[in-house]
Amino acid sequence: MPNTRTKRFISGVVEGFYGRPWTMEQRTDLFKREQKWGLNTYLYAPKDDYKHRMYWRDLYCDKEAEQLKALISAAQRHNVEFVYAISPGLDITFSNPKEVAALQRKFDQVKGFGCRSFSLLFDDIERDMCPADKQAFSTFAHAQVTITNQVYLHLGEPEIFLFCPTDYCAAFSTPNVSQSSYLHTVGENLLPGVDILWTGPKVVSHHITVESIEEVSCVLKRAPVIWDNIHANDYDPQRVYMGPFKDRPTELIPKLSGILTNPNCEFYPNFVAIHTLATWCKSGADGGQRDIEMSEEEQDPNYSPQKALRMALTDWLQEFLITDQPGGPRQTDEPMQTDGGELAYVPGPGENPLFTAEPLTLDDLNLLSELFYLPYEYGPTARTMLHELDWLKSHRGVVTTATVTDKTAEWHSRAQQFDNMCEAVVQMFNRLSNAPNRRILYDLYDYICDIKSGVGLARAYVKTMVCFLSTGGRGGPSAQLMNDDPEPWGFRGGLSGEFQRMLPCHGNRDLFRHPPMTTVYSIRPYCPEDKVDIQKIFSDMRREEEGTMTTQDSLISYSLAVGDLPPSPQCALVLEDELGLCGYALGFTEVKLAAAKFQRFLCDSVLEDFPSLITMQLLPRVIDPTPANRMIASLLSSIKATGSKGAFCELRQNDCRMLDFYNKLGSFKAIKMSTLPQEIIIMGISL
Known part of the structure; x- marks a missing residue:
């Protein structure tokens, strides 16, 4: 018969991360915290406990058994339900009766330690079945459900038995939650007394909505238990999370069978994660804590993440101020004594004062x-x-x-x-x-x-x-x-x-998105009044180059910028921002005659393929590449309209900004010429 007992709402912590498991002392400390804060469950599932996952068939030795017995007893002393989990999905053969017997034998051993609640986890495994399982079961879900039901019945239908599916979030559900054949098989065939773990829309869910839980509950035919990875950090050793439990409305609580947080690998930074989860759970009970002050940004009438965070940090501060080992920082105003009974060193007038540690706030x-x-x-x-x-x-x-x-x-x-x-x-x-x-x-x-x-x-x-x-x-x-x-x-x-x-998309998941440019740029045609401003931009940028130049060879583009060589019609643009003119793009369509007048090192073969010249310069305050891209595109379009086969630009090696710009465009290629001075770079584009 299915289990019809009324279950209490599961709330607490799952130790389910990858990495070094917590110590026995830390777990006992956790039970004390859970009891104090009103949480009631601990799920034992550390991925790097060999006998939980990799060597799940092996029974615990006497020493390990004593540790587990002590841990289970400690949890029970603090009214915390100890849920023991096995993760056999790496290599189990579902159709082999000996495998089922090994699983039952392992659970029986832990049951003999005093454990009353259990869990089977099939997360983070391959979905392909071996040939023997394919013959015995129609689907992967069918295989998992069959063995889970057998173990559940073998253990006498415990009040708490948790099942973690392989598709444990909406992102893994194919094609979606409502149409997932895997989830439908689990919901229809898993015995009703078995609870199902679910992480939400994603593995690490940003928001978990009431609507999403109602959808999955309909498919699973029961309210799920949330395995919440919002504070998990085992996927990145450079991150740790100490913000409040949030973005889960308290209206979820009556829609769930429970919620467990799978937090940071490091035990002590989890104070905030667990403390604020406890506040959230209490806020949704009996109408919530209506006396909590809300800010305008917060939508939940029962729970304030910022208020919960402040409460957690206030309690955490007291723990920071407790000396936990000999030799810690001094917490006394009495003068320090040396072994000889002499007073500690006291600096004299004009000497450096002794270092004094300010208290944490x-x-x-x-x-x-x-x-x-x-x-x-x-x-x-x-x-x-x-x-x-x-x-x-x-x-x-x-x-x-x-x-x-x-x-x-x-x-x-x-x-x-x-x-x-x-x-x-x-x-x-x-x-x-x-x-x-x-x-x-x-x-x-x-x-x-x-x-x-x-x-x-x-x-x-x-x-x-x-x-x-x-x-x-x-x-x-x-x-x-x-x-x-x-x-x-x-x-x-x-x-x-x-x-x-x-990789091409590096940084596109950074939390700090580069804000939209607040500067408004205007691109317009050049007019004679712009000549002085263009000359100033050219002079300012030229002055920066002079310190690293070893040759003073003049470039045709210099003549174009200072006005000695007028740009061709329709081939001159300027860029303006709120401070004034900040850039220009100039072109000359038939540069062969000018080359003979101003410059000797351009060969005729290059001018045959690239008869037109362009030059562009921007002030350093222009950091958005978009207007520069638009100016070059417009200038090249005008030059192409004249029938030109190609255009080139002249650069000095120390003009790093413009070199970087042309290189990133990708369409300009360096032109090699033996007559070029070492500092000069010619880049061309075919039109």
Whole structure:
């Protein structure tokens, strides 16, 4: 008979990540936290416990058995239901009775340890069946359901028995949830007393909506138990998540059989994840906590993620301030004694004062959380820092002029504000590093070192811009920041980063999307009044080149820019922004006669294939490549309309910006000529 007992709502933690499993001490600590915060379940499923997954057939030895018995007893003492999971999907033969017997024998052993709740997991495995299973079962789902039902009945239909399907989220469901034959087979054939785990729309779901749960519940014929990976970090060793449980409305709670969070691999940073989950679970019970203050951005009438986060961080701060081992930071105002009974060193007048560790604050933990927030968003401070750095880069052109304007003052003010935010990160790092509870610190240390380094590089870059731009670009960039042979600590990544940067879509999943350009550019035809401005742009950019030039050979394009050679009709465009003229693109359709007058190193064969000349220059404040692309396209179109077979441009090797621009276009190719001076590069395009 199917299990008809009323089940309580499952809430708690699943240890289901890849990586080093938690220690026995940490798990016992978890049970205490769960009891204190009102959570009731722990699912034991560490992927790297060999006898959970890879060697699932092997029974536990005496020592392992004693550890599991102690763990199960500890959970029961704290009113936490211990759910033992096996993950046999890597190599099980479903049709072999001996395999089923091995599975039952393993569960029986753990049941003998005092365990009352169990789980079978078939996640993250190949979907192909062996020939023997293909003969015995019509589908993969049928095979899984059959063996799960057998084990469930063998164990006496336990009150809690969890099944994790291979298609455990909507993204894996083919062609979709409502039409998935796999999910329909599971829903129709799995015994009703078995609960089904589900991660939501994705493996790591951003939002889980009521509508999506109602859809899958209809197919599975039961309310699922959410296995929530919102705080999981086992897929990227450079990430950790300490933001609040969010983007799951409390209206979900009556639609679910339960919810378990599968959090960070590091135990101690999970304080916020588990604490805020507990607050969410309580908020949906009995009408929710209606007294929670809501912000305008929050839609859930019962639960405020920011309020829950503040509560969690307040409690977490108390744990940071507990000394957990001998030799930790001093927590006393009494003078330190030496072995000889002498007082500690006291600096004299004019000497450096002794280092004094400032105490960790709630604001520090709030900043920590915002820097390491959630998979799909950064916290407010992190977003602000990214936007400010982007704004400072985008508007650096306003401080290259000698005249002090309101925009110049704004740029320097925002640069100072950015520096202040960076300093707050450094101070947070220093106070965390001196917190008495070293266990928490050691779990966090790699992450806070990394963010301190990243922020430090950004801070140095802005300071370099302040100096570089304030001197009109004459001071030169920072040697440390721009060094082409940096030390390993000077860049982030490793081999994985190298591979990603070589791929065409690198960075398209960064959380910080480059904001739309706020600068409005105007492209219009050249008029005689523009001559002076074009000459100024040419002179300014030419001045930057002079420091690295070894030859003073004049180029035809120089004559075109200064007005000695007038551009051909319909072949001259200028670019304007809110500050005025900031770029130009000029063309000359028949350059052979001009070449004879101004330049001797262009050979006739090149001019035969590329009879037209183009030149373009942009001020450094133009960082958006779009207007430059449009100008070149329009200019080449006008030149082609005259019947020209091709066009070329002249560049010096030290004009890195324009070289990079033409190379990225892809249609311009370098033209080799033995008569060219070493510093001159000719690039051509056939029309």
